[in-house]
Amino acid sequence: MEPLLELKNISHAYHTRGGETTALSNLSFQVFPGEFLALIGPSGCGKTTVLSIIAGLIPAESGEVLFKGKPMPKQNKELGYMLQKDQLFEWRSIYRNVTLGLELQKKKDPESLFRVKKMLQEYGLEPFANAKPSELSGGMRQRAALIRTLAVDPELLLLDEPFSALDYQTRLSVCDDIASIIKKENKTAILVTHDLSEAISVADRVIVLSSRPATVRRIVPISVSIPDRTPMRTRNAPEFKDYFNLLWKELNRHE
Amino acid sequence: MNKGSSLQEAYLSRLEKQRRKIMAARILLALAFFLLWETAADKNWIDSFFFSSPSRLASLFLSMWRDGSLFLHVGITLTETLISFALVVFIGLAVSLLLWLSDSVFQVLEPYLVILNSLPKSALAPLLIVWLGANQRTIIVAGISVAIFGTILNLYTGFTETSREKIRLIYTLHGTKKDALIKVVLPSTVPMIISIMKVNIGLCLVGVVIGEFIGARNGLGYLIIYGSQVFQLDLVILSILILCLMAMLLYGGVTAAEKLYHRRQHA
Numbered sequence: 358m359e360p361l362l363e364l365k366n367i368s369h370a371y372h373t374r375g376g377e378t379t380a381l382s383n384l385s386f387q388v389f390p391g392e393f394l395a396l397i398g399p400s401g402c403g404k405t406t407v408l409s410i411i412a413g414l415i416p417a418e419s420g421e422v423l424f425k426g427k428p429m430p431k432q433n434k435e436l437g438y439m440l441q442k443d444q445l446f447e448w449r450s451i452y453r454n455v456t457l458g459l460e461l462q463k464k465k466d467p468e469s470l471f472r473v474k475k476m477l478q479e480y481g482l483e484p485f486a487n488a489k490p491s492e493l494s495g496g497m498r499q500r501a502a503l504i505r506t507l508a509v510d511p512e513l514l515l516l517d518e519p520f521s522a523l524d525y526q527t528r529l530s531v532c533d534d535i536a537s538i539i540k541k542e543n544k545t546a547i548l549v550t551h552d553l554s555e556a557i558s559v560a561d562r563v564i565v566l567s568s569r570p571a572t573v574r575r576i577v578p579i580s581v582s583i584p585d586r587t588p589m590r591t592r593n594a595p596e597f598k599d600y601f602n603l604l605w606k607e608l609n610r611h612e
Numbered sequence: 613m614n615k616g617s618s619l620q621e622a623y624l625s626r627l628e629k630q631r632r633k634i635m636a637a638r639i640l641l642a643l644a645f646f647l648l649w650e651t652a653a654d655k656n657w658i659d660s661f662f663f664s665s666p667s668r669l670a671s672l673f674l675s676m677w678r679d680g681s682l683f684l685h686v687g688i689t690l691t692e693t694l695i696s697f698a699l700v701v702f703i704g705l706a707v708s709l710l711l712w713l714s715d716s717v718f719q720v721l722e723p724y725l726v727i728l729n730s731l732p733k734s735a736l737a738p739l740l741i742v743w744l745g746a747n748q749r750t751i752i753v754a755g756i757s758v759a760i761f762g763t764i765l766n767l768y769t770g771f772t773e774t775s776r777e778k779i780r781l782i783y784t785l786h787g788t789k790k791d792a793l794i795k796v797v798l799p800s801t802v803p804m805i806i807s808i809m810k811v812n813i814g815l816c817l818v819g820v821v822i823g824e825f826i827g828a829r830n831g832l833g834y835l836i837i838y839g840s841q842v843f844q845l846d847l848v849i850l851s852i853l854i855l856c857l858m859a860m861l862l863y864g865g866v867t868a869a870e871k872l873y874h875r876r877q878h879a
């Protein structure tokens with residue numbers, strides 16, 4: 358199968374007056390269509406930088422990003438990016454927040470609006486369409502942020518620790534929600550997280566990054582013997598703790 | 613929210629009582645001041661030629677009301693202030709947005725803006741008269757000059773303090789810098805813009821009065837200078853009191869606009 362996205366020998370450094378910080382060094386991996394990939398690594402290892410480079414928000418200093426076998430276009434509308442915090446605009450209603458992407462890309466056609474409406478309905482936000490973001494709970498806000506990302510119908514979703522701002526209980530259920538929404542909408546996704554159990558519970562493959570400068574340390578495919586896999590059920594799978602131990606060792610290995 | 617409970621009603625009535633007490637105290641303070649002033653002038657504790665008195669001010673006020681000169685002077689000062697305020701809002705927003713769009717332009721201009729902002733604008737007034745002539749245009753420019761530099765600096769700071777993450781969101785949705793400006797920076801800074809304007813309307817009044825001191829034949833600033841030159845201190849003090857009232861009303865106007873904006877936000 359041809360990968361949807363491929364990173365080839367990506368290296369990147371940040372420059373300040375005080376000096377140069379190498380964030381990524383020779384990073385290479387592939388993402389296949391329909392796959393849910395998790396990227397884990399010690400904090401500050403440059404995980405967000407990887408997503409920013411894929412999204413074209415910052416150009417990589419060297420290396421290649423290929424999308425469907427071709428160099429990644431500068432503004433790829435097939436990419437959706439979900440940030441750490443929901444960043445809903447308080448001066449807009451939920452409906453006007455989730456249609457922001459369509460508005461920016463001038464795609465407010467009946468078909469897209471219908472898709473948004475259906476998602477609001479399906480994910481329990483329709484009664485709040487005219488509400489202000491402050492009237493919603495943390496979990497609902499995060500779902501609204503996901504609908505905003507999905508509204509423009511991207512093929513590949515980049516998720517930058519989207520649950521880290523939530524409290525533990527909400528985090529588990531929102532993670533469950535969002536992973537199943539992404540599965541249902543048939544999207545490919547890359548999730549950046551520092552939470553091992555979150556990574557195992559949602560991902561088909563987990564990529565372990567080394568500490569800075571980040572490079573791929575190990576790729577661990579996750580397969581659990583559980584029917585109708587959801588993040589919540591995966592946490593109860595017998596294999597879960599083995600994967601956890603494996604990834605834990607991998608993260609804490611010092612060369 | 614539960615509106616019906618009796619405890620809630622008791623709480624609300626306590627709040628209302630407190631509000632009325634404060635209002636009453638404010639009015640009493642003013643009354644006491646004027647009463648003391650009048651008594652002091654009446655009993656010759658102070659010389660009412662220099663210090664005037666509420667009754668002398670009232671009769672002057674009435675005579676100016678009757679001959680219409682009151683409306684002429686107040687109207688002129690008010691118009692000049694409003695025109696310079698409108699121009700400050702417009703020029704301030706335009707310039708600070710341009711600076712926001714180009715960081716290097718801001719870096720080049722910053723020291724000059726800071727110097728101009730700290731310069732006492734009354735020092736410019738004589739120059740303005742010579743350059744622009746003794747006319748209303750000069751007075752409006754004087755009004756603008758007091759408020760404009762601070763406005764530009766404050767607005768620019770407000771714009772740059774807009775959450776970087778919110779702007780990043782616009783870029784992740786493939787928006788442009790113009791989108792970031794229109795969809796994030798401007799709407800998120802409206803409350804800040806209004807609070808800067810609250811200060812500015814007063815500053816414009818200051819500038820206009822400075823302008824009228826030197827280059828006018830009408831307006832409250834002119835009345836103050838004229839009154840002091842002919843030793844008619846009643847006129848000077850009355851004009852100052854009217855200026856106080858005017859400043860209060862102008863500030864109240866901007867506050868009302870602010871309230872209207874908030875009500876629309878929460879509608």
